[in-house]
Structure formats: C-alpha cells, structure tokens
Amino acid sequence: MPKKIGLAVAGNIPLAELAVFTEKAEAAGFDSVWIHETYFMRDAITQLAVAAAHTKRIRLATGCINPYTRNTTVIAMTLATLNEFAPRRLILGLGTGYPFRLSQMGIHIHSPPLDLMKRVQEIRQLLHGNAILNGSKLMFTSSFTEIPVFIGGRKPRMLKITGRIADGYIAAPAESVQSLKILIQKVEDSAKYYGRKDRISVAANILTHVSKDADRGYEEARKDPFMVYMMSVMEDDTLLASGFELECKKGIAERYFSGRIQEASELVSDDMLDAFAVVGKKEQVIDKLEKFYNAGIDLPLILPIKTDKDSINSIIETGSAIAQCI
Numbered sequence: 001m002p003k004k005i006g007l008a009v010a011g012n013i014p015l016a017e018l019a020v021f022t023e024k025a026e027a028a029g030f031d032s033v034w035i036h037e038t039y040f041m042r043d044a045i046t047q048l049a050v051a052a053a054h055t056k057r058i059r060l061a062t063g064c065i066n067p068y069t070r071n072t073t074v075i076a077m078t079l080a081t082l083n084e085f086a087p088r089r090l091i092l093g094l095g096t097g098y099p100f101r102l103s104q105m106g107i108h109i110h111s112p113p114l115d116l117m118k119r120v121q122e123i124r125q126l127l128h129g130n131a132i133l134n135g136s137k138l139m140f141t142s143s144f145t146e147i148p149v150f151i152g153g154r155k156p157r158m159l160k161i162t163g164r165i166a167d168g169y170i171a172a173p174a175e176s177v178q179s180l181k182i183l184i185q186k187v188e189d190s191a192k193y194y195g196r197k198d199r200i201s202v203a204a205n206i207l208t209h210v211s212k213d214a215d216r217g218y219e220e221a222r223k224d225p226f227m228v229y230m231m232s233v234m235e236d237d238t239l240l241a242s243g244f245e246l247e248c249k250k251g252i253a254e255r256y257f258s259g260r261i262q263e264a265s266e267l268v269s270d271d272m273l274d275a276f277a278v279v280g281k282k283e284q285v286i287d288k289l290e291k292f293y294n295a296g297i298d299l300p301l302i303l304p305i306k307t308d309k310d311s312i313n314s315i316i317e318t319g320s321a322i323a324q325c326i
Helices: 015-027 044-053 072-085 099-104 112-127 156-165 177-193 214-223 225-233 236-241 247-256 261-265 270-276 282-294 309-324
Strands: 006-009 032-035 059-065 090-094 149-152 168-171 201-210 278-280 299-304
Touching (some): 006 015, 015 309, 032 090, 044 059, 044 072, 059 149, 072 090, 072 112, 090 112, 149 156, 168 177, 177 236, 177 282, 201 214, 201 309, 214 225, 214 261, 214 270, 214 278, 225 247, 225 261, 236 247, 247 261, 278 282, 282 299, 282 309
Parallel strands (some): 006 299, 059 090, 090 149, 149 168, 201 278, 201 299
C-alpha cells in the first residue's frame, strides 16, 4: 500500500534548483514539501511561492515559521494570498523560533507557548474573515478552505498546547524512534485531557542520506557540517531517551563550536547516525524509514543531510519508491 512521504528543505538551496526539485518530488508522488525558515538564509515564504508556481498537486507547508518575525496578521495575509494561487494545498507549520536567533533580531518573547496559542487562534480568526481584538481584518477574500496548523516543539508546554489546539505535530530533526514515541504520547495525552476526539497528524523531519555504498554513505553523512551541527545541539532528553550518555554530545559540541569541525565529526558514531538519522543504500533507507511509520509517524519528512543535486535526486528517487510501493 502506498505511503505518504514528504520532502523537507531549508534555506540552503538556490531557488532555481528548488523549483526543479519540487517538480520532481511532485512527479515522484511525494505528498508534500515542507520549507523550514533558517535564520539569515532564504526566507520560507518566497521559497514556498516558487514551489507553488512550479507544481499543481503537492501540498505546500511552512515547517516551521514563527509568529514573531512575521506577526499574525501578516501570516494570515500570506496564507490567504498563497491559497488564492494554490487552493487547498497549504499547511501552516508554526513554532516559537530559536530565542538566541530572535534576540539577534531584537525580538524578545515572554512565555512563548501561551503566546503561540493566542496567535494560532488569531490566524484562524483572520482566515475566516473575522476581526481580531486589535481591529485587524483581511480586506480581500480568497477561495478559503481550512488550512491545517502543525505545531513544532518538544518542551512539555508546547506538546500540551499542540494536543489542545493543533491539527498536527511536526517533530524537529535528530529525534530517534524512541524519543519520537515519547513526544507523540505526550501530544496524545494532552489531546485526551482536553477531550478531543479527532486524531492529531504527526509529521517528523528525518535527517537522510542515500548512497550507493553504505559505508561511504556513513562517512559522507558523518563529515557533513550540518550533521555535525545537529549532533552538537540536540536536546539532552533526546539523547537519554535514545540510550546515549550526555558525554556523547559534549565532545562534539565543544569541538564544533570552537571551529574544529573535522575533529567533531570523528566523534559522531555509527550508532548515533543510526539513531538520529537514516543513512544507507536505497533499500536500507526504505527499511529504516519503516520504523518511523511503525512508531506513529504519519508523514516522514525526508530532510537531506547533503544538498548537492545528486544527493537530493537520490532522496527523491527513494521517496518515490515509498510513495508508489515499488
């Protein structure tokens, strides 16, 4: 039976290449493309518009943006505008952002989870043509359909709010099968507490690298600066839930943030790659992704560790095999 699979990208792919990749992903049967806003890189909305202009069916998601660099009114305006061009294809992935990066922009948020809940409600009100308390109201109409809201985060209050108000949950990269099961259970517990009967969809960013040779694939993934960075900033809870000691991250982080990336990469073990990423030959990657489906993930989002054309094309080919059950 075919399964849903998504492609996740950040701001590190030129727009002309992104257009080609989204076209290929749609043709390959991908359910959706999720564009994460990486601070100080290409912005997510422009990328999403490019993806919309070069596709006809594939769903288009922010994964994630925050309601601080763009306020609720601007987000609602943006969604309504994109929905006019790509109706019934949009998903809003929303989080609270990274405090350090937001502070670099002069933005300081107090009690982000509660503030996020308020802003989700405001966005929904605006998209339904209603005014919010400060008087904001959209002055144009769009062929509106409900736009699902996925919330990203892993702190207890964020998971509780997700279970209370979100249509879906989106997990960050570098979560293991074990840690994802815990996060999903917390969202489900929250939904039950608030008396929800509907099921909350779960999407998860999964760091992925496909190689023709498994051993070479591990070395390529291990040496990639993005992979090393992700291993150096992962949550302590994720490490512990996945059976690792905190010392595993400490040595990587110390070397990475002192500029010794090569040394840091040597401390990324095969066991860590197996736990927090999906690496290997095409058939191995497909088998490993099956474990995430079995853990309760409805929509794995393949996030390329390496973003050269060959690597992304290999990922799209692998995703096609999953979507079409070849």
